[in-house]
Every structure is written in structure tokens, then in C-alpha cells.
Amino acid sequence: MAEIKVKNLHKEFGVGDDRVVALENVNLDIEGHVFVSIVGPSGCGKSTLLNILSGIETASSGTVDITQDSHDANPGYVFQAARLLPWRSVMENLMFVQKERDDEARARCQRYLDMVQLGDKGDKFPGELSGGMQQRVGIARAFSIEPDVLFMDEPFSHLDAITARSLRRELHEMWKQTKKTVLFVTHDVGEAVELSNRILVFAKGGKLEDDITVDLPFPRDPSDDAVAVAKAQVLRKFEELDLLAT
Amino acid sequence: MTAAAMDSRPRVPFYRRPVAARILMPIAVIVVWYLVYWTLGSRIFEPPHRVFEFMWNELTLETRLRNGKGPSNLYQMFGLTVVRLFAGFAIAMVVGTVIGLAMGLSKSVNAFFHDWVMAVLAMPALVWALFLGLVFGPQGNQAPIYACILAGIPFVIINVREGVRNTPKELFDMARAFGVPQNKITRNVLLPSLMPFLFAAVRYAFSVGWKGLVIAEVFASDSGMGWAIKFWYDAHQTRGVIGYALFFVAFALALEKLLFEPLAEKAFKWRPRVGDVGVVEEQFLLDQTVEGALEVEQFTGGESDG
Numbered sequence: 377m378a379e380i381k382v383k384n385l386h387k388e389f390g391v392g393d394d395r396v397v398a399l400e401n402v403n404l405d406i407e408g409h410v411f412v413s414i415v416g417p418s419g420c421g422k423s424t425l426l427n428i429l430s431g432i433e434t435a436s437s438g439t440v441d442i443t444q445d446s447h448d449a450n451p452g453y454v455f456q457a458a459r460l461l462p463w464r465s466v467m468e469n470l471m472f473v474q475k476e477r478d479d480e481a482r483a484r485c486q487r488y489l490d491m492v493q494l495g496d497k498g499d500k501f502p503g504e505l506s507g508g509m510q511q512r513v514g515i516a517r518a519f520s521i522e523p524d525v526l527f528m529d530e531p532f533s534h535l536d537a538i539t540a541r542s543l544r545r546e547l548h549e550m551w552k553q554t555k556k557t558v559l560f561v562t563h564d565v566g567e568a569v570e571l572s573n574r575i576l577v578f579a580k581g582g583k584l585e586d587d588i589t590v591d592l593p594f595p596r597d598p599s600d601d602a603v604a605v606a607k608a609q610v611l612r613k614f615e616e617l618d619l620l621a622t
Numbered sequence: 623m624t625a626a627a628m629d630s631r632p633r634v635p636f637y638r639r640p641v642a643a644r645i646l647m648p649i650a651v652i653v654v655w656y657l658v659y660w661t662l663g664s665r666i667f668e669p670p671h672r673v674f675e676f677m678w679n680e681l682t683l684e685t686r687l688r689n690g691k692g693p694s695n696l697y698q699m700f701g702l703t704v705v706r707l708f709a710g711f712a713i714a715m716v717v718g719t720v721i722g723l724a725m726g727l728s729k730s731v732n733a734f735f736h737d738w739v740m741a742v743l744a745m746p747a748l749v750w751a752l753f754l755g756l757v758f759g760p761q762g763n764q765a766p767i768y769a770c771i772l773a774g775i776p777f778v779i780i781n782v783r784e785g786v787r788n789t790p791k792e793l794f795d796m797a798r799a800f801g802v803p804q805n806k807i808t809r810n811v812l813l814p815s816l817m818p819f820l821f822a823a824v825r826y827a828f829s830v831g832w833k834g835l836v837i838a839e840v841f842a843s844d845s846g847m848g849w850a851i852k853f854w855y856d857a858h859q860t861r862g863v864i865g866y867a868l869f870f871v872a873f874a875l876a877l878e879k880l881l882f883e884p885l886a887e888k889a890f891k892w893r894p895r896v897g898d899v900g901v902v903e904e905q906f907l908l909d910q911t912v913e914g915a916l917e918v919e920q921f922t923g924g925e926s927d928g
């Protein structure tokens with residue numbers, strides 16, 4: 377079972393007048409197969425947190441500790457833009473992140489392409505696919521390394537509402553089947569309530585302001601009363617923290 | 623109903639297809655050429671059939687250039703020029719890539735070289751030719767090779783520098799987040815992202831270097847294709863000047879069709895539309911500008927995230 381421990385995490389960019397505090401004294405403890413959403417206004421350090429957790433950025437101070445079932449496992453990452461290699465086929469994009477280039481890896485990649493309904497698109501180049509399909513490839517890539525921990529940074533925000541909705545359903549299904557620990561950044565409170573067990577609310581200046589548990593059964597229909605109530609609760613929290621204005 | 627009527631595809635008549643226009647062009651040129659020849663009535667300006675006859679005689683070694691003990695036929699001249707071209711091209715590529723990489727990676731190195739690259743670029747090839755002729759004399763290969771290097775190297779430097787500056791950071795970050803080893807990142811991210819820029823550099827170094835080289839052969843050499851053009855010029859033989867100029871163009875076209883186009887096709891298969899490739903695709907015979915070299919399109923994997 378995966379566990380993420382963050383202690384006194386601090387991150388700033390630049391020096392002097394350009395100094396920006398992206399994360400301030402963040403403490404976190406995430407354990408087990410949970411779906412955690414991170415919400416907050418733009419510029420509050422959400423991406424920076426994922427980047428530090430995934431090793432793209434280094435912390436200014438504090439510690440980050442990720443324990444996984446297999447100790448050499450690597451977390452998966454789904455980005456806002458799909459970030460595929462445009463000069464490699466869809467299949468090669470998935471193979472690019474595999475540890476081994478063997479038949480087993482190839483079969484696994486094919487399985488996850490099937491799961492995002494792109495099983496027949498392995499030979500295509502990313503430029504030949506629509507934005508929604510490219511994002512699906514990005515999701516398949518992250519799942520294909522079968523990580524215990526999955527980071528997702530506003531993966532649906534570039535997509536149209538209908539595509540985003542169907543991908544949310546797919547993602548929920550995949551999460552249910554594979555039972556990963558997911559850290560999911562979004563600025564869409566409805567999306568957070570629909571998908572997560574837990575919602576972390578960040579405020580400007582990179583402060584973790586609130587930690588809300590959403591205890592509703594899945595699947596959650598956004599038009600369902602209980603879901604609407606939970607969403608209203610989170611939004612009220614935003615109002616209290618004065619986050620809506622920013 | 624006839625078979626033709628059953629074929630429902632709209633058929634574009636031959637004369638309206640682009641290929642017809644393409645064939646029409648050389649015919650039009652030859653017609654105009656004859657018209658000018660007849661109206662001019664000049665004995666110096668020669669008609670197409672004499673030029674083609676001359677070229678045929680060159681190809682079959684009927685005529686000889688009088689060049690003392692030096693090379694005296696088309697193939698020897700051509701061989702010399704091609705050897706010089708490849709030497710100059712290779713040196714321009716290697717030195718230009720090193721300087722371009724350094725300029726792309728370091729602001730100080732960029733500041734150090736920048737004005738000099740622009741100065742070399744601003745200097746007409748003719749001035750290099752005259753200057754190099756004075757320095758090295760007409761014998762040997764030095765003047766033409768240096769002219770080829772000086773003409774081509776600014777384009778190599780600028781393209782490589784832009785390539786380094788445009789490496790897709792978000793793809794490197796992605797690879798790092800997935801824990802992909804560095805050598806795999808180099809092969810699958812860095813090199814492919816540099817490819818269009820290196821390809822543009824190769825094309826420019828060849829096409830611009832080739833022109834610089836021939837100018838140097840005209841003014842500062844006693845051998846080669848450029849020298850042959852000058853030889854026929856001194857002999858007041860229009861057919862020789864035009865004939866050798868056509869050999870020159872034929873070589874450039876052959877290189878474009880047989881080497882660069884197939885290579886580009888293979889290397890950039892992943893691009894959605896071939897027509898998009900801009901600078902990389904079709905510049906071999908066009909006049910080159912700095913802006914041209916800088917037009918190399920960006921092709922990063924996607925918008926950067928917020």
C-alpha cells in the first residue's frame with residue numbers, strides 16, 4: 377500500500393524582488409487507495425507540489441517521502457497538455473516510459489490502450505489524434521507503468537465538457553479497478569467532489585488551508601442531491617477562505 | 623450508359639492540373655528564349671538548341687577546355703567542385719554545430735559570437751571570393767573551400783542555436799517524472815527535437831555554401847565549375863556560360879530531389895502535414911535570408927502547463 381508523507385515542505389522561486397513563495401509549510405499524510413483532489417486558485421502551488429513529489433522540482437526545505445509496494449516503482453504522471461513525443465507512435469510513447477522493452481511491456485501497453493479505447497491507434501502519431509484522444513494516451517501511459525501512485529495535473533481542463541465528462545467516468549472506472557493512490561489537481565470543485573474521497577484546499581501563497589473528507593458512495597452523479605450538497609459545502613469553504621475572489 | 627459516364631468521380635482535365643502548369647513552364651521559357659533570339663538577331667546570344675548541343679558535347683567529351691596542364695573536361699571540373707563542396711560543407715557543419723550549441727547553451731558565448739556571425743552573414747560572397755583570392759592565390763583548393771565555409775557557416779550556427787533554444791522542456795520534465803534514464807531521453811527527446819534544425823542547417827550549408835564556392839571559383843581559382851563558366855565568358859561563348867550554369871542548376875535539383883526530399887520524407891513522417899514543414903522543405907534553390915533561417919518552426923510537444 378502506498379503512502380505519501382510530506383513534512384514542513386517549503387518552496388520558493390527566484391531571489392530578491394522576484395522571490396515567489398509557491399508552497400509554505402505544507403504537511404500531508406496520504407495513505408492507501410484514496411483519490412485525493414487538490415483544489416485552489418491559480419498560482420497557489422498545486423503544480424509545484426506535484427512536481428516536487430514527482431521529482432521534476434526540488435524542495436527549498438522540508439521532506440517528502442513516498443513509500444510504495446515495490447520499492448523501485450515510479451509514480452505515473454498525467455499532465456494538463458498530454459506531453460507526448462510527437463515523433464513517436466502512440467505505442468512507442470507508452471514504451472518510452474517502460475523499464476524493459478520486452479513482450480510483456482508491450483502487452484501491458486496494449487492492454488491500457490484498449491482500456492482507454494485506443495487499442496487500434498497504436499501505430500498512429502500523436503498529431504493524427506484529437507486532443508481528447510491524446511489526453512487518453514497520456515492517461516494510458518501513466519497507468520501502463522502500473523504505479524502505486526498517480527499524479528494528475530488538471531488533465532481535463534483543456535478538453536470540451538463532453539469529452540471531459542466521459543474521460544472522468546473512464547478514469548473513475550480505472551481507479552476502481554486498479555486501486556491506486558491518486559493525487560488529482562483541479563480548479564473544478566464539481567469535478568473534485570465527483571471523483572474524490574478527500575479534497576485538499578490550497579490558498580494563495582501555497583498554504584494548505586483545509587482537508588475535507590467526502591464520504592459518499594460511488595458512482596456519483598453531479599445532478600444527485602447529495603453530490604450537489606457536498607459541492608456547495610466545499611464552495612462555502614472557499615467563500616470563508618476568501619478564495620473565490622482570486 | 624457508357625463506362626465513362628458510370629465513373630462518377632469528377633475528372634479534372636489534364637490542362638487544369640498543376641502538373642500541366644509545371645510542364646508548361648520550361649516550354650514557355652524555351653519559346654521566349656527563341657523569340658528573344660530572333661528579335662535580338664545577336665550572334666552572341668545563342669538559341670536553346672546550340673546550348674543543348676554544347677552541353678551534349680561536354681557530356682560526351684567532344685570539346686575540351688584549354689587549361690594548360692590542369693583539369694580539362696566537365697567531369698574533372700565537376701569532381702573538383704564537388705570535393706571542395708563536401709569539404710567545405712563538412713567543416714561548416716562541424717564548426718557551426720559546436721559554435722551553435724555553445725551559443726544556445728550560454729548567454730555569454732552567444733554575446734561573444736553574435737555580432738561576428740551577423741557580420742559574416744552580411745558580407746557578400748563576392749567579397750569573400752576576392753579577398754580569399756588575394757590571400758591564397760588562384761592555385762589549389764583553399765580559396766573555394768574557405769568561401770564555401772564562410773557562406774554556409776552562419777546558417778548552421780543560427781539553426782543549431784535556435785534548435786537548442788527550442789528544446790521542449792516540458793517533454794524533458796515528463797521523461798524525468800517517469801524516471802526515464804538519460805541516454806534514452808537523449809535518443810528519444812533531445813535528438814528528434816533537434817532534427818528539423820539540423821536538417822535545415824544541412825540544407826543551408828549545402829545550398830548557400832555551393833553558391834559561395836562557385837563564386838570563389840569564378841574569381842579566385844584556376845579550376846572547377848565556376849572557373850569553367852568564367853572560361854567560356856572570357857571566350858565570349860554564351861553557350862558555354864549558359865550550359866555550365868544549367869549543369870550547376872541540374873546538380874542542385876538532383877541533390878534536392880534525390881537526397882534532401884527523400885531524407886525529409888523519412889525523418890519527418892510524424893508531422894501531420896508535409897506541407898507544414900516550412901523552411902526545412904523547399905528552400906534549396908531559393909535565395910536565403912537570415913529571416914529564412916530563423917523561420918524554422920517550433921514543434922514542441924504541447925502548450926506548457928500553468
Ligand SMILES: Nc1ncnc2c1ncn2[C@@H]1O[C@H](COP(=O)(O)OP(=O)(O)O)[C@@H](O)[C@H]1O
Pocket residue numbers: 389390396397398417418419420421422423424425928
Ligand atoms: N519555474 C518557476 N519559476 C518561477 N516561478 C514559478 C515557477 N513555477 C511556478 N512558479 C510560481 O509559483 C507559484 C505557484 O505556481 P504553480 O504551482 O504553477 O500554481 P498552480 O498550479 O496552483 O496554478 C506561482 O506564483 C508561479 O508563478
Ligand SMILES: [Mg+2]
Pocket residue numbers: 422423424529927928
Ligand atoms: Mg498548475
